[in-house]
Amino acid sequence: MTKRTLFILAICSLVFNCTVKEKPQFIGINNIKVLDSNIENITISADAEFTNPNDVGGTLQTNALNIYVNDKKVATFSSKEFKVPSKDKFTIPLTVSVATDSIVNQSNLSGLLGSLLSKKLKVQYKGDIKYTILGYSSTYSIDKTEDVKIKL
Numbered sequence: 001m002t003k004r005t006l007f008i009l010a011i012c013s014l015v016f017n018c019t020v021k022e023k024p025q026f027i028g029i030n031n032i033k034v035l036d037s038n039i040e041n042i043t044i045s046a047d048a049e050f051t052n053p054n055d056v057g058g059t060l061q062t063n064a065l066n067i068y069v070n071d072k073k074v075a076t077f078s079s080k081e082f083k084v085p086s087k088d089k090f091t092i093p094l095t096v097s098v099a100t101d102s103i104v105n106q107s108n109l110s111g112l113l114g115s116l117l118s119k120k121l122k123v124q125y126k127g128d129i130k131y132t133i134l135g136y137s138s139t140y141s142i143d144k145t146e147d148v149k150i151k152l
Helices: 002-017 106-118
Strands: 025-037 041-052 059-062 065-069 072-077 088-099 120-133 136-149
Touching (some): 025 088, 025 136, 041 065, 041 136, 059 088, 065 088, 072 088, 072 120
Antiparallel strands (some): 025 041, 041 088, 059 120, 065 072, 065 120, 120 136
C-alpha cells in the first residue's frame, strides 16, 4: 500500500510542479541579412526569437513561411520540428537559398536594377509558426519586412 501511495504522490508532484503558464512569447524576426549572393543563388537568413517562461518545452514548426524579395514571392520555407527549451530565450534560424533567376523577370527588372545599384533588397518573411505542447497548439503570425544590404 505504501508503494502505491508513494507512486501516486510522485506522479501528482510531477504534474503540479511542471507548469504551463502560457505559450512562449514571440519577440520578433531579427538579423535579416543576405549571407551570400552570386550569379546563381542568393542565401537569406533571419532569426525568429522567442522566450519560454514555462517549466516544459514543446515544439515549434514552420509549414509555409513565404519569402518575398522586392515584393515578389521567391520561396516558401518549411522546417522540421524545433524543440523548445524550458524557461529560456531561444532563436530559430530561418535560412533559405533563392535562385537568382526566380527574382529576375520583365515586370520587376527595374526594381532589381535599382536594388543592385543601391546594394539593397527588400526582404519580407510572411506566414505562420506553430507551437505545440501536450495536444495544445497555437499559431504565431509572422510579417516582417526589412531592407538588407547585398554583397556584390
